[in-house]
Amino acid sequence: MTSSNTQTLLLIYRRLYERYGLQHWWPGDSPFEVIVGAILTQSAAWQNVEKAIANLKNAGVMSPSAIRNIPQDELAQLIRSTGYYNAKAAKLKAFVTWLAVTYNNNLEKMFAIDTGSLRSELLAVHGIGPETADSILLYAGDKPVFVIDAYTRRIISRLGLASAVDSYDGYQAFFTANLPLDTRLFNECHALIVRHAKECCRKQPVCCNCCLKDICRFEVIQG
Numbered sequence: 001m002t003s004s005n006t007q008t009l010l011l012i013y014r015r016l017y018e019r020y021g022l023q024h025w026w027p028g029d030s031p032f033e034v035i036v037g038a039i040l041t042q043s044a045a046w047q048n049v050e051k052a053i054a055n056l057k058n059a060g061v062m063s064p065s066a067i068r069n070i071p072q073d074e075l076a077q078l079i080r081s082t083g084y085y086n087a088k089a090a091k092l093k094a095f096v097t098w099l100a101v102t103y104n105n106n107l108e109k110m111f112a113i114d115t116g117s118l119r120s121e122l123l124a125v126h127g128i129g130p131e132t133a134d135s136i137l138l139y140a141g142d143k144p145v146f147v148i149d150a151y152t153r154r155i156i157s158r159l160g161l162a163s164a165v166d167s168y169d170g171y172q173a174f175f176t177a178n179l180p181l182d183t184r185l186f187n188e189c190h191a192l193i194v195r196h197a198k199e200c201c202r203k204q205p206v207c208c209n210c211c212l213k214d215i216c217r218f219e220v221i222q223g
């Protein structure tokens, strides 16, 4: 794996790591908590997810069986801070119901199956799209699956990489084809990209303060 894209991605990774250090993703006391967080963080700021996770823990509802047993409207109130709380309560219910029926509530059994098959199964569960499925696989299951989000798309396109790509699968294939399949690297790389997008490569980018400025094509692309 010695293509120029590989070298560029590894250079970006090293620069971001030197700038921001270890990101310690994904915060969570257990794989199940990481999965709950992955569903709740859809269209929500992480601070609001943290409040909801604290509510679930304080109410004794951070387990598959507890989420299955609590009435949906009560569950919705506990996760209210994340927005779309009725829809998200339904999504959590759908996941734990599927987990019980398919894997007898056993996450180890779930993560033991082939990664591609599990990804397809997760995508068939109500409320789980590609970003959530891949976050579950990478951050709860330690699988080498690269997570794509709006921040990743923004930075990669501004840098002028993968210019012909315009889909979730296309961006993911770009990373998978050009980086070693290394869970630790994928974990840290995605977290660093998110950090950089929040601190520097914002909607209005602060290019003068960017550690990637010399390899970025944003100004050229903008004309």
Ligand code: SF4
Binding pocket: 155, 158, 159, 200, 201, 202, 205, 206, 207, 208, 210, 211, 212, 213, 216, 217, 218
């Ligand atoms: S130079 Fe500007 S546009 Fe390019 S990555 Fe840095 S902040 Fe983003």
